[in-house]
Each structure stands twice: as C-alpha cells, then as structure tokens.
Amino acid sequence: MIILYSDDHRQQAGRAELNDGRLVPCHERPERAEMVLARARQMALGPLRPPSLLDEAPILRVHDKAYVEFLKTAWDQWVVEHGDWDALPLNWLAPNMHRRVVPESIDGKLGYYSFDAGTPITEGTWRAALAAASCAVTAADLVSSGDRASFALVRPPGHHAGQAFYGGYCFVNNAAVAAQRMLDGGAERIAILDVDYHHGNGTQEIFWERDDVLFVCVHADPRQEFPYYSGHADERGGGRGEGFTLNLPLPWGTDWPAYAEALSIAASRIQEFTPDALVVSLGADTYEGDPISRFRLTMEDFPRIGAMIERIGLPTCFVMEGGYAVDALGVNIVNVLTGFEG
Ligand code: SP5
Ligand code: ZN
Numbered sequence: 001m002i003i004l005y006s007d008d009h010r011q012q013a014g015r016a017e018l019n020d021g022r023l024v025p026c027h028e029r030p031e032r033a034e035m036v037l038a039r040a041r042q043m044a045l046g047p048l049r050p051p052s053l054l055d056e057a058p059i060l061r062v063h064d065k066a067y068v069e070f071l072k073t074a075w076d077q078w079v080v081e082h083g084d085w086d087a088l089p090l091n092w093l094a095p096n097m098h099r100r101v102v103p104e105s106i107d108g109k110l111g112y113y114s115f116d117a118g119t120p121i122t123e124g125t126w127r128a129a130l131a132a133a134s135c136a137v138t139a140a141d142l143v144s145s146g147d148r149a150s151f152a153l154v155r156p157p158g159h160h161a162g163q164a165f166y167g168g169y170c171f172v173n174n175a176a177v178a179a180q181r182m183l184d185g186g187a188e189r190i191a192i193l194d195v196d197y198h199h200g201n202g203t204q205e206i207f208w209e210r211d212d213v214l215f216v217c218v219h220a221d222p223r224q225e226f227p228y229y230s231g232h233a234d235e236r237g238g239g240r241g242e243g244f245t246l247n248l249p250l251p252w253g254t255d256w257p258a259y260a261e262a263l264s265i266a267a268s269r270i271q272e273f274t275p276d277a278l279v280v281s282l283g284a285d286t287y288e289g290d291p292i293s294r295f296r297l298t299m300e301d302f303p304r305i306g307a308m309i310e311r312i313g314l315p316t317c318f319v320m321e322g323g324y325a326v327d328a329l330g331v332n333i334v335n336v337l338t339g340f341e342g
Contacts, residue, residue, distance in 0.1 A: 001045065001046045001147070001148070001149040001150055001151055001318075001337065001341065002046050002047055002049055002139075002142055002147065002150050002151070003040055003045060003046050003047065003048050003049065003150075003151045003153050004048075004049055004050070004051060004135035004136070004138045004139045004150065004151065004152045004153065004154070005033075005037060005048050005049070005050070005135065005153045005154075006050055006051055006131040006132075006134070006135055006154075008124075008127055008128055008130075008131035008132075009030060009033045009128050009131060009132060009154060009155045009156070010030045010124075010128070011122075011123075011124025011125070011127040011128040011131075012028075012030075012122060012124055012125050012128035012129070012155065012156045013026075013029065013030050013122065013124070014026040014028070014029075014086050014119075014120035014122055015085075015086045015120065015122075016086065016088075016120065017088075017117070017118035017119070017120065017169075018088070018117035018118060019118065019292075026118075026120065026169075027169070027291065027292055027324040028155065028156060028157065028169035028322075028324070029326070030155070031326050032155055032323065032324070032326055032329055033153060033154070033155045033320075035326055035327070035329045035330035036153055036320065036329060036330045036333045036334065037153060037330075038330055039330025039331055039333070039334045040151075040153065040330070040334050040337075043334050043338060045151070045334055045337055045338065046151070049138065050135075051131060051134035051135045051137065051138045052134075052137075052138045052141070053134065054130055054131060054134045055134065055137075056068060056130060058133065058134075058137045058177050058180070058181050058184075059130070059133050059172055059177055061177070061180045061181070061184065062163065062173060062176045062177055062180050062206050063161075063163055063164065063172065063173070064163050064164040066102070066164070067113060067163070067164040067165070070109060070113050071121075071125070071126050071129065071166070071171055071172070072126050074087060074106065074109065074110070074121050074125075075087065075121055075122065075123050075125065075126070077106045077109070078106050078110075078121065080106075081105070081106045081107075082106070086120035086121070086122055087106070087110060087120060087121040087122070088110070088117050088119075088120050088121075089107070089110035089111045089114045089117060090107060090110075090111070090117075091107065091108075091111045092111045092114070092115070093111070093112070099112070113164060113165055113166060114165060114166050114167050115160075115165055115166075115167035115168075115227070116167040116168060116226075116227075118167070118168065118169065119166055119167050119168065119169050119170070119171075121166075121171075125156075125171060126171075128155070128156060129156055129171040129172040130172070131154075132152070132154035132155060132156060132158065132172065132174050133158070133172045133174050133177045135152040135153070135154045135174070136152040136154060136158075136174035136175065136177050136178040136181075136317075136319050137177060137178065137181050138150075138152075139151065139152040139178060139317045139318075139319065140177075140178035140179070140181040140182050140185075140279070140317050141181065141185065142317075143182065143277050143315045143316065143317045144181075144182050144185045144186070144187065144277070146315075147315065148315055148316070149315070149316045149317070149318065149337075149340060149341075150316075150317050150318065151318045151320075151337055152174060152178070152317070152318065152319045152320060153320055154174055154319065154320050155320065156169055156170060156171055156172075157169055157170050157174070157196075157283070157320065157321040157322055158170045158171075158172055158173040158174035158175055158176070158177075158202070158203075158281075158319070158321065159173060159175055159194055159196055159198075159200035159201075159202055159203050159281045159283075159321050160198070160200070160201055160202045160227060161173040161202040162201070162202040162205040162206060163205060163206055165202070167202075167227070168198060168201075168202075168226065168227060169322070170202060173202045173203055173206060174319045175192055175194070175200075175203055175279050175280075175281045175319040175321075176192075176202070176203050176206045176207065178279050178317050178319055179192055179207075179213055179279045180213075182276070182277055182279075182317075183212060183213070187275075187276040187277060188212065188276055189212050189213070189214070189273060189274065189275040189276055190212070190213050190214075190275050190276060190277055190278070190279060191213075191214040191215075191216065191270045191273055191275040191277075191278050191279070191314070192207070192213060192214070192215050192216065192278075192279045192280075192281060193216050193217075193218075193266055193267075193270060193278060193279070193280050193281070193309065193312075194215070194216070194217040194218070194219065194280075194281035194283075194321075195218055195263070195280065195281065195282060195283060195286070195305060196219065196281055196282070196283025196285060196286075196321040196322045197219060197220055197225075197283055197285035197286045197290065197293045197295055197322060198219055198220065198225065198226055198227060198283070198285070198293075198322060199217055199219040199220070199222055199225075199227055199230055199231025199247070199249070200215070200217050200219070200231075200281055200321075201227045201229075201230035201231060203215055203217075203281065204217065204230060204231070204235065204245055204247075205230075207237075207241065207244070207245070208237055208238050208241055208245065209237070209238050209239040209240055209241040210237075210240070210241045210244065211240045211241055211244050213244065214244050214245075214246070214269070214270065214273045214275060215237075215244065215245045215246070216245075216246045216248070216266045216269055216270060217231065217245075217246070217247050217248065218248045218250065218259070218262045218263055218266055219231055219247070219248070219249060219250070220249065220250060220251075220252065220254075220293070220294065220295065221249035221250060221251055221252075222249060223249075224251065224252050224294075225252070225293075225294070231247050231249055232247060232249065233247050233248070233249055235247050244273075246266065246269050248262040248265060248266060250262055250295070252294040252295075253294060253295070253296060254286075254295045254296065255295070255296040255297065256296075256297060256298070256301045256304070259286070259295070259297060259301070260304065260308070263305065263308050264308065267308060267309075267311065267312050270312055270314070271312060271313070275314060276314075276315075277314055277315040277316070277317065278309075278312060278314040278315070278316045278317070279316075279317045279319060280309060280316060280317070280318045280319065281319055281321045282318045282319060282320055282321055282333065282336060283320075283321035283322035283323050284302065284322070284323030284325075284328075284329055284332035284333050284336070285322040285323045285324055285325075287299075287302075287323065287325050287328060287332050289325040289328055290323065290324055290325045291324050291325060292324055293324070299328065299331060299332060299335065302331075302332045302333075302335035302336045302339065303335045303336065303338060303339030304339060305336050305339060306335065306336040306337055306338065306339025306340035306341075307339045307340065307342065309336075309340055310339070310340045310341075310342060316340070318336075318337065318340075320333065
C-alpha cells in the first residue's frame with residue numbers, strides 16, 4: 001500500500017507535557033514517526049509519497065474557521081506575551097462560566113480552545129499539523145480512486161481534536177478530514193474505526209449528529225482513563241446521528257480475547273452500515289509495553305487486528321494516531337498493516 005509521509009512532522013517537537021504532577025518530556029515526539037518509517041522501509045510495506053498539496057480547505061470542512069485561525073496565530077501571540085517557550089494552557093472553563101466571548105489574551109485563548117495540559121503549541125505546530133492532514137487527504141484520495149488501502153504515516157495525531165478544540169497531543173483531526181474528503185469526493189457513507197487505546201472524543205464530537213459517518217471506537221473505559229469525560233457505552237450519537245456512534249469501552253488490563261470480541265462487534269456494525277470505505281484511526285498504545293496505557297496486547301496481536309480489519313472487506317485508509325513505546329512502535333504499527341495485507 002502507498003504510504004503518505006512528510007518530514008514536516010518534525011516541526012512539532014514539544015518540550016514537555018504535564019503528567020503525574022510533573023513536566024515530563026513529551027511522549028508524542030518525532031522519533032515515533034521515524035521508527036514507523038524505518039520499519040515500513042525494512043518490511044517493504046510500500047512506496048512513500050508526500051502529500052499532493054498543502055491546503056487548509058479540507059481541514060475547514062471539519063474544523064471551525066476561527067479555531068484554525070487560532071492554531072495558525074497562537075504561537076506568535078504566545079511569544080509576544082510570554083517569550084519563546086512552549087505554549088501550554090493554565091486554566092479552563094468551569095460549568096456556568098462563559099464560552100460566549102473569545103478571550104483576547106493568549107492564556108484565555110489557549111484554555112478556550114483546549115482540554116488538557118499535555119499538548120504544547122510550538123513554533124512549528126501548525127506546519128506539522130497541516131502536513132499531517134494533507135497526508136490524510138492524499139491517502140483518502142487514493143482510496144477514493146480505487147486503491148484497496150493507503151497509510152497516512154503522520155504525527156501529530158488527530159482523534160482527540162474536535163471542531164474547535166485541541167488536546168491529547170492532537171490539533172487537527174486527520175481521520176475526520178480524510179473521512180469528510182471521501183464524502184466530498186462522492187462517497188455516500190464512510191465508517192471510521194478507532195483502535196487507538198484512548199477514546200476518539202474529537203472524532204465523535206465532529207460527527208455526533210451525522211448519519212453519513214459511522215464512528216466506532218474500541219478504547220479504555222473513560223471511568224478509568226483519559227479523556228475521562230467522553231466515550232461511555234451509552235453515547236450513541238444525537239439527532240439524525242443517533243445510532244451512528246458506537247463506543248466499546250474496555251477495562252484496564254484488557255488482553256487479546258476481550259479485545260478481539262469488541263473488535264468483532266465493531267466489524268459487524270461497520271458491515272451492517274454498508275459504507276463505501278473505511279478510515280482506521282490506528283494507534284498502537286494498546287500494546288502491553290506502552291508507558292502511558294494499560295491494555296495488554298502483545299506484538300503478535302497487532303497482525304490479528306490488521307487481519308480482522310481486512311475481513312471487513314472495505315477500501316481502507318489507515319491514519320496513524322497514538323503509541324508511545326517508541327522502540328516497539330514501528331513493529332506494532334507495521335504489523336497491523338502487514339496483517340491486513342495477509
Ligand atoms: C493520540 C493519543 O494517544 N493521545 C493520548 C493523550 C494522552 N494524554 C494523557 C496521558 C496521561 C497519562 N497518565 C499515565 C500516567 C502513567 N504514569
Ligand atoms: Zn491514544
């Protein structure tokens with residue numbers, strides 16, 4: 001399968017995230033993509049291609065204009081107000097405070113548009129996020145024009161980013177951009193399968209009221225795990241979209257048998273929806289060795305995930321999300337893809 005990749009991902013290299021009460025080196029770092037790239041080459045997974053163009057129009061199909069404007073300008077305003085060090089939010093809204101007026105100060109804006117303190121904005125954040133989304137767009141176009149599969153090897157990841165918010169290391173929702181791109185290219189229905197360890201709260205929010213995009217997510221139970229306030233089993237979509245969101249939360253410690261059962265329920269729901277194509281939010285933070293996660297999938301389980309996705313039988317666009325056991329990330333991500341190719 002063709003691999004979409006841009007070196008511009010290196011433009012996002014945050015210094016630190018707030019974790020367990022300390023500022024620690026960012027888990028979401030450039031080496032992640034380098035490891036996957038090296039393994040993809042070693043396994044001859046497929047030819048590398050850059051995005052066909054860098055264009056923010058496909059991003060604006062799923063994100064608010066004012067939010068995108070914020071992403072493009074936040075760093076410059078931060079530098080003016082605080083100097084040349086990663087921008088992290090320090091305050092958020094409590095219930096019954098006002099979201100009506102967008103603050104002018106950068107600290108107000110950061111809190112207004114974010115939901116955690118783990119996602120630094122840096123000088124190159126926008127350039128990296130634009131390149132990632134553009135890889136996802138090109139990957140979507142390949143599938144729309146007949147390729148059985150494509151792989152957007154991207155970072156920063158995307159599935160926590162909503163119409164007008166960032167967080168969870170995500171700024172632009174690459175998988176959502178890809179899904180919307182396929183619809184805009186003529187598809188009637190698209191399914192998104194999210195197998196990252198964390199709930200894809202941004203993707204869910206973007207397509208909550210939509211019946212042309214089915215969002216199915218297998219993830220750690222938000223009672224125990226980040227993002228905590230989204231991803232419960234009773235969240236099923238709203239309005240026309242009711243029944244077109246399916247959440248399959250699993251407890252800490254989940255291993256292959258329980259995971260496979262959830263994935264098989266996910267696969268059945270996707271087939272019942274009869275979409276034109278599938279977008280996979282592909283995280284490998286379900287791995288037993290992941291430093292911030294608590295599932296127990298082994299290296300041997302990742303090809304099985306790929307094989308199960310292949311059996312859904314749809315043209316499939318893979319978009320990379322999380323996975324923080326950097327030394328194993330290349331093997332685990334590429335294992336899903338070789339498992340898919342059989
Ligand atoms: C794309 C993606 O996978 N984003 C994940 C963001 C998770 N950020 C919160 C991490 C909290 C980790 N706390 C675990 C502490 C282990 N000592
Ligand atoms: Zn994750």
